Amino acid sequence: MDMIKFLHMNGGNGDASYSSNSGLQGAGVMKTKRAIEQAISALCHNFPKTLVMADLGCSSGPNTLLVGSIVINAIAKTSLEMGLEPPEVLINLNDLPTNDFNTIFVALQEIKGNSANGTHHQPSCYFTGVPGSYYGRIFPMKSLNFVHSSYSLHWLSQQPQLEEINKGNIYLASTTPESVSKAHFEQFQKDFFSFLRCRSKEIMAGGRMVLTLAGRTTDDPRDEESNYIWRPLAMAIEEMVYEGLVEEAKFDSFNLPWYNASPKEISNLVRAEGSFTIDQLESFDLQWVAWKRKKDDNDASKLNETDDPRVGLYSDVAKAIRAGVEPLVANHFGEAILDDVFTRYEKILKNRRCNKEYEAVISVTVSLTRKM
Numbered sequence: 001m002d003m004i005k006f007l008h009m010n011g012g013n014g015d016a017s018y019s020s021n022s023g024l025q026g027a028g029v030m031k032t033k034r035a036i037e038q039a040i041s042a043l044c045h046n047f048p049k050t051l052v053m054a055d056l057g058c059s060s061g062p063n064t065l066l067v068g069s070i071v072i073n074a075i076a077k078t079s080l081e082m083g084l085e086p087p088e089v090l091i092n093l094n095d096l097p098t099n100d101f102n103t104i105f106v107a108l109q110e111i112k113g114n115s116a117n118g119t120h121h122q123p124s125c126y127f128t129g130v131p132g133s134y135y136g137r138i139f140p141m142k143s144l145n146f147v148h149s150s151y152s153l154h155w156l157s158q159q160p161q162l163e164e165i166n167k168g169n170i171y172l173a174s175t176t177p178e179s180v181s182k183a184h185f186e187q188f189q190k191d192f193f194s195f196l197r198c199r200s201k202e203i204m205a206g207g208r209m210v211l212t213l214a215g216r217t218t219d220d221p222r223d224e225e226s227n228y229i230w231r232p233l234a235m236a237i238e239e240m241v242y243e244g245l246v247e248e249a250k251f252d253s254f255n256l257p258w259y260n261a262s263p264k265e266i267s268n269l270v271r272a273e274g275s276f277t278i279d280q281l282e283s284f285d286l287q288w289v290a291w292k293r294k295k296d297d298n299d300a301s302k303l304n305e306t307d308d309p310r311v312g313l314y315s316d317v318a319k320a321i322r323a324g325v326e327p328l329v330a331n332h333f334g335e336a337i338l339d340d341v342f343t344r345y346e347k348i349l350k351n352r353r354c355n356k357e358y359e360a361v362i363s364v365t366v367s368l369t370r371k372m
């Protein structure tokens with residue numbers, strides 16, 4: 001399956017959209033704020049007239065604006081400290097062509113309204129949309145100072161060719177055959193290497209890059225802990241196979257084009273490609289309960305409700321997962337099964353008797369500098 005045609009998050013601003021259901025990833029971006037600020041501060045010390053950045057796999061919604069505002073505020077703060085006028089900023093927003101760019105452009109008017117002319121120490125900002133796959137070239141040679149990407153690079157460019165069936169699974173599970181796991185790792189290696197190769201041409205010497213992706217801290221990519229969100233989806237579809245609602249062959253041939261890399265795999269690939277030095281590499285957990293508690297605290301309509309963050313937690317997680325994979329599931333199984341699958345998904349998630357510590361998304365962040 002070619003991801004360029006089929007992979008995109010749910011568009012718009014509605015209840016099922018990625019925009020309304022991407023708070024967990026937003027919390028992840030906030031955890032990497034310091035790394036982004038450090039990169040921007042280092043770049044401002046080289047006095048660029050215009051700082052050109054790209055957010056790769058930006059999707060559409062508040063996180064797109066969040067990344068832009070972290071960068072803009074970091075530029076303003078550094079220029080104030082240096083006593084200099086801030087550079088102008090060009091922010092290139094990239095995603096696959098089927099992404100809902102229109103929703104971003106509408107939302108951007110708010111930021112533009114506040115900063116297009118630049119106030120004292122607030123940089124003037126300009127935005128462009130760049131549709132295309134970041135596994136290929138999307139910018140001219142040496143045109144970028146800073147590249148950011150969050151929660152995108154775990155998506156593979158294509159479904160790897162498999163020699164065996166990943167029976168009863170749709171992800172790398174503990175019962176997945178070794179050959180299936182190896183094929184996913186090899187596809188990730190190929191994709192991540194191409195990503196670095198392309199960026200090495202587009203980023204100027206001394207330029208920075210901060211990448212955050214879903215990952216793992218264990219040696220084996222088939223550990224159930226880092227794939228905690230996917231087991232209930234496999235179970236929901238399998239239930240529908242037993243009930244005759246989904247064909248078994250369809251289930252057997254569905255695998256998520258996804259790979260959770262470990263920090264060690266990422267550092268090995270950066271070293272093998274050779275164009276970047278690693279400034280920082282770390283993994284962190286995004287706990288669902290902590291995210292939900294914060295979400296409820298910010299929601300005025302929830303003020304009089306119970307303060308147990310587990311109330312509604314699984315419904316929110318199910319919506320977040322649906323917003324991310326609905327187009328892929330619909331493309332493979334047809335749209336008719338969507339409501340049923342995700343209702344079952346939520347129910348299974350709620351009834352699971354598992355270690356609650358697994359209820360987290362494991363993320364890996366790497367901060368890189370383009371060698372001179």
Ligand SMILES: C[S@@+](CC[C@H](N)C(=O)[O-])C[C@H]1O[C@@H](n2cnc3c(N)ncnc32)[C@H](O)[C@@H]1O
Pocket residue numbers: 003007008009022025026029056057058059060063064094095096099132133134135149150151152155157324
């Ligand atoms: C989960 S969203 C992350 C959005 C946002 N960066 C965030 O942190 O919330 C992943 C995005 O990556 C995009 N994506 C996946 N593969 C891509 C590729 N090869 N080139 C460009 N974008 C890609 C998807 O279309 C999707 O919008």
